[in-house]
Amino acid sequence: MRCQDCKEKDSTVSMTHIINNEKVILNLCRECAAKRGFHSPLDSIPFPLANLLTGMLSPAPSSKKTAQAVGLPDLTCSQCQLTFTEFSRLGRFGCGNCYNTFREKLQGLLRKIHGSSLHRGKLPPMLSEDGNAIKEQERLQAELDRAIEAEDFERAADLRDKIKSLVNEDEAQTEKEKENV
Amino acid sequence: MFENMAKKPAGWLSEDGDESSVVLSTRIRLARNINGLNFPTSANKETRAKVVEYFKSAFEKSEFLGQGRFHLTEELDEASNSFLVERHLISPTMLERLDDAGVFIGPNEQVSIMVNEEDHLRIQAITTGLEMDKAMELASQYDNEIGRLMEYDYDSDFGFLTACPTNVGTGLRASVLIHLPGLVLTRDIDMVIQKISKMGLAVRGFYGEGTDVLGNLFQISNQTTLGKSEEDILEDIERVTRVITGDEAAARNRLREEASEQISDKIWRAFGILKYARVLSSEEVMNLLSAVRLGLAMGIIDNLSIKVINEILLLSQPAHLTKYLGQDMTTDERDIARADMVRDKLK
Numbered sequence: 001m002r003c004q005d006c007k008e009k010d011s012t013v014s015m016t017h018i019i020n021n022e023k024v025i026l027n028l029c030r031e032c033a034a035k036r037g038f039h040s041p042l043d044s045i046p047f048p049l050a051n052l053l054t055g056m057l058s059p060a061p062s063s064k065k066t067a068q069a070v071g072l073p074d075l076t077c078s079q080c081q082l083t084f085t086e087f088s089r090l091g092r093f094g095c096g097n098c099y100n101t102f103r104e105k106l107q108g109l110l111r112k113i114h115g116s117s118l119h120r121g122k123l124p125p126m127l128s129e130d131g132n133a134i135k136e137q138e139r140l141q142a143e144l145d146r147a148i149e150a151e152d153f154e155r156a157a158d159l160r161d162k163i164k165s166l167v168n169e170d171e172a173q174t175e176k177e178k179e180n181v
Numbered sequence: 182m183f184e185n186m187a188k189k190p191a192g193w194l195s196e197d198g199d200e201s202s203v204v205l206s207t208r209i210r211l212a213r214n215i216n217g218l219n220f221p222t223s224a225n226k227e228t229r230a231k232v233v234e235y236f237k238s239a240f241e242k243s244e245f246l247g248q249g250r251f252h253l254t255e256e257l258d259e260a261s262n263s264f265l266v267e268r269h270l271i272s273p274t275m276l277e278r279l280d281d282a283g284v285f286i287g288p289n290e291q292v293s294i295m296v297n298e299e300d301h302l303r304i305q306a307i308t309t310g311l312e313m314d315k316a317m318e319l320a321s322q323y324d325n326e327i328g329r330l331m332e333y334d335y336d337s338d339f340g341f342l343t344a345c346p347t348n349v350g351t352g353l354r355a356s357v358l359i360h361l362p363g364l365v366l367t368r369d370i371d372m373v374i375q376k377i378s379k380m381g382l383a384v385r386g387f388y389g390e391g392t393d394v395l396g397n398l399f400q401i402s403n404q405t406t407l408g409k410s411e412e413d414i415l416e417d418i419e420r421v422t423r424v425i426t427g428d429e430a431a432a433r434n435r436l437r438e439e440a441s442e443q444i445s446d447k448i449w450r451a452f453g454i455l456k457y458a459r460v461l462s463s464e465e466v467m468n469l470l471s472a473v474r475l476g477l478a479m480g481i482i483d484n485l486s487i488k489v490i491n492e493i494l495l496l497s498q499p500a501h502l503t504k505y506l507g508q509d510m511t512t513d514e515r516d517i518a519r520a521d522m523v524r525d526k527l528k
Contacts, residue, residue: 001213037353038428092223092345094223096216096336096342107301115405115408116409117338117408118338119341119349119351120410121409124333125325156380
């Protein structure tokens with residue numbers, strides 16, 4: 001299809017406008033789209049991660065625009081005021097509370113970056129005292145039950161692996177103690 | 182400041198480590214943030230100052246931390262900050278914003294902690310050779326001590342929370358600096374780099390992405406930080422590094438068998454230039470040192486210590502040379518001073 005503006009080049013961009021509740025679709029070449037103020041979100045990426053994030057987070061540029069036009073509220077972190085849209089652009093969080101605010105949206109993203117969305121490493125010193133490990137196991141089991149109920153099997157698999165690694169650590173610890181006796 | 186430090190290589194460099202004919206150093210970095218405070222990039226001046234205050238108070242309270250020293254980067258002059266970058270005690274990113282930021286330097290310069298870089302705290306430990314467990318043990322000692330004195334940002338699902346989602350979880354980036362002249366000469370290096378990438382690790386040339394590889398030095402590090410334990414991450418890198426050091430040894434053997442005279446000629450020429458040249462750029466020194474390092478490892482050059490090579494490598498950098506000689510210089514003057522220093526060290 002030819003570009004509707006210059007009528008010379010092939011159109012590569014399809015723009016969806018909503019004007020007075022009427023949907024207007026324009027098919028334009030890249031240059032003419034830029035003249036109308038449309039830039040691909042991938043044009044001016046400050047660093048490669050943003051590229052990755054934008055690709056992962058925005059379903060499609062047109063549908064995002066529509067959502068904003070309709071006035072859907074963006075998620076905003078109550079501590080640092082970062083919005084989810086802003087995070088997808090920057091690729092950086094503003095504070096620890098962002099993780100809590102964007103929790104559900106982050107699980108898929110983290111799985112894509114790391115192949116998992118669950119931490120399996122050490123606990124901070126303030127939490128790692130005895131007793132916490134057992135509580136942690138119970139909490140994880142409850143989470144696992146909930147994930148299975150919600151049919152979120154990717155998360156369930158992550159949780160199952162994590163519980164397994166905790167149990168293994170526990171056993172190794174007991175073995176060690178036995179040896180020491 | 183730091184003139185005395187510049188006179189000698191970092192304490193850890195003079196120790197021996199595993200695989201040290203190929204692996205120069207092992208580095209561990211832990212990213213940590215303090216609960217309730219915005220991350221440095223989105224924090225206002227007041228919050229940044231608070232982070233520095235918290236760290237300073239921990240530093241004053243803890244006998245363990247008290248063995249090191251703490252500097253505010255804004256109180257150091259430009260030459261001193263560049264010196265710290267060359268010594269890998271702070272990152273180049275840190276130079277972009279020096280106000281309300283600081284660096285802790287532990288005994289022997291083995292551990293450094295950047296305060297208010299991309300995360301509130303970045304704990305780094307470095308050892309000679311391939312010594313993953315030793316480096317991790319060092320970093321953990323500081324991590325545990327600080328973690329008892331302040332509450333880290335931590336989430337039971339996501340682990341240690343960091344400004345960038347690529348660091349979340351363990352916050353652990355482990356890397357080895359590895360010298361691969363054999364694989365570069367036999368042109369097998371591209372294949373080896375592909376192999377490393379396929380194993381899920383990152384490889385890059387020394388000092389920056391996209392630039393030419395200086396001195397045949399490469400860095401291998403983990404790409405992912407979440408979903409694996411610290412031990413598993415370290416094991417992966419150690420395993421891959423041992424495969425690569427094996428490849429490098431095989432390449433060196435091939436060179437010895439197939440091009441023995443050419444290799445030894447290349448090495449002795451490099452040594453000759455270093456020993457007698459009157460003007461040397463830092464890039465030239467790095468590339469010549471690579472040949473001499475290879476000569477030492479292959480037993481072609483003897484009666485020279487690897488420590489001298491490491492010392493020259495460090496001192497050749499511009500800010501080090503300035504500190505070493507205690508005076509500012511133009512680039513041309515520095516190239517002459519560098520050649521003087523190298524001749525002096527090889528006497």
